[in-house]
Amino acid sequence: MSLNKMSLGRLVGEQYLFKWKAFAGVFNSMVALQLLAIVFTWGGTGMHGTSMGNVSLWMNYYSTDGVIGLTLVWVFFTSILITTKSYRNDDYLFITNRLSSNLANMAFLLSASTVAGLTAVFSQYLIQMIQYLRGNTFLTEALPLTTGEWLSGTAATILYVLFIGTIGYFIGNVVQLHRMLIIIVPVGLLGFLFIYDFNEPGFVSLYEFYFRETAFGLFAVKIIGTVFLLFLANILVSNRQEVRK
Numbered sequence: 375m376s377l378n379k380m381s382l383g384r385l386v387g388e389q390y391l392f393k394w395k396a397f398a399g400v401f402n403s404m405v406a407l408q409l410l411a412i413v414f415t416w417g418g419t420g421m422h423g424t425s426m427g428n429v430s431l432w433m434n435y436y437s438t439d440g441v442i443g444l445t446l447v448w449v450f451f452t453s454i455l456i457t458t459k460s461y462r463n464d465d466y467l468f469i470t471n472r473l474s475s476n477l478a479n480m481a482f483l484l485s486a487s488t489v490a491g492l493t494a495v496f497s498q499y500l501i502q503m504i505q506y507l508r509g510n511t512f513l514t515e516a517l518p519l520t521t522g523e524w525l526s527g528t529a530a531t532i533l534y535v536l537f538i539g540t541i542g543y544f545i546g547n548v549v550q551l552h553r554m555l556i557i558i559v560p561v562g563l564l565g566f567l568f569i570y571d572f573n574e575p576g577f578v579s580l581y582e583f584y585f586r587e588t589a590f591g592l593f594a595v596k597i598i599g600t601v602f603l604l605f606l607a608n609i610l611v612s613n614r615q616e617v618r619k
Contacts, residue, residue: 382473382474382477385474386474386477386478386481389474389475389478390478390481390482392478393456393478393479393482394482394485397452397456397482397486400448400452400455400486401486401489403448403452404445404448404452404489404490404493405493407444407445407447407448408441408444408445408493408494408497410444411440411441411443411444411497412440412441412497412500412501412504414440415436415437415440415441415501416504436498436501436502436505437498438494438495438497438498438501441494441497442494442531442534445490445491445493445494445535446534446535446538448490449483449486449487449490449535449538449539449542450538450539450541450542451542452486452539452542453483453538453539453540453541453542453543453546454542454543454545454546454549455546456479456482456543456546457479457543457546457547457549457550458546458550459550472609472612472613473609475612476605476608476609476612479543480540480543480605480608483536483539483540483543484536486539487532487533487535487536487539488532490532490535491528491531491532491533491534491535491536492528492532494531494535495527495528495531526590529590529594530590530593530594533593533594533597533598534597536597536601537584537597537600537601540600540601540604540605540608541604543604543608544604544607544608544611547608547611547612548611551611583596584596584597584600
């Protein structure tokens with residue numbers, strides 16, 4: 375075994391390919407949730423009507439907001455899932471350490487976020503096709519996008535999915551520190567959602583910092599920087615798990 379030396383890059387690559395195959399089933403639930411969101415918005419997300427004499431005009435609004443919302447829910451719980459003991463034990467099939475395992479997991483989250491973000495964005499064309507088949511032939515975009523705007527919007531969606539996925543991955547690793555945290559953390563989060571006043575200036579500022587940025591370059595720096603810091607925190611938490619066990 376001493377002659378069998380593997381580089382970190384090769385080890386991470388092998389673990390990544392293994393995780394891609396092992397976690398392939400999670401994409402079935404992603405597709406199911408995205409289709410469910412499309413069904414929920416079957417009649418549109420908004421309606422506006424007017425009439426003039428014997429002429430009536432009704433407009434239904436359709437968007438991918440519901441699809442993107444459920445995609446964020448999916449990546450959050452999927453990220454927690456891959457931190458569970460049963461999935462972590464799969465790493466022992468390889469010569470591994472905490473760093474290579476975290477790098478492989480983050481590489482998988484990046485790939486999964488890209489796939490999820492792209493399918494969420496492209497769902498708009500499925501929605502348009504469904505409405506066309508239903509006989510709603512007068513379809514138009516409220517604000518036609520340029521190629522640059524479409525690309526930046528798609529990239530922003532992928533970054534949001536990665537952002538939420540990294541938060542879920544961090545929470546999942548924290549919960550693994552102690553069995554009691556499996557109860558304390560979810561209860562604490564639910565209590566926070568019910569008790570906290572989301573109109574507080576601190577939360578509003580945080581929300582605007584991440585979700586109200588209009589310059590794509592600055593937005594990307596904020597999200598990527600936060601993801602990087604969370605990734606470093608995940609490594610520290612994982613090392614703590616290694617000491618405890």
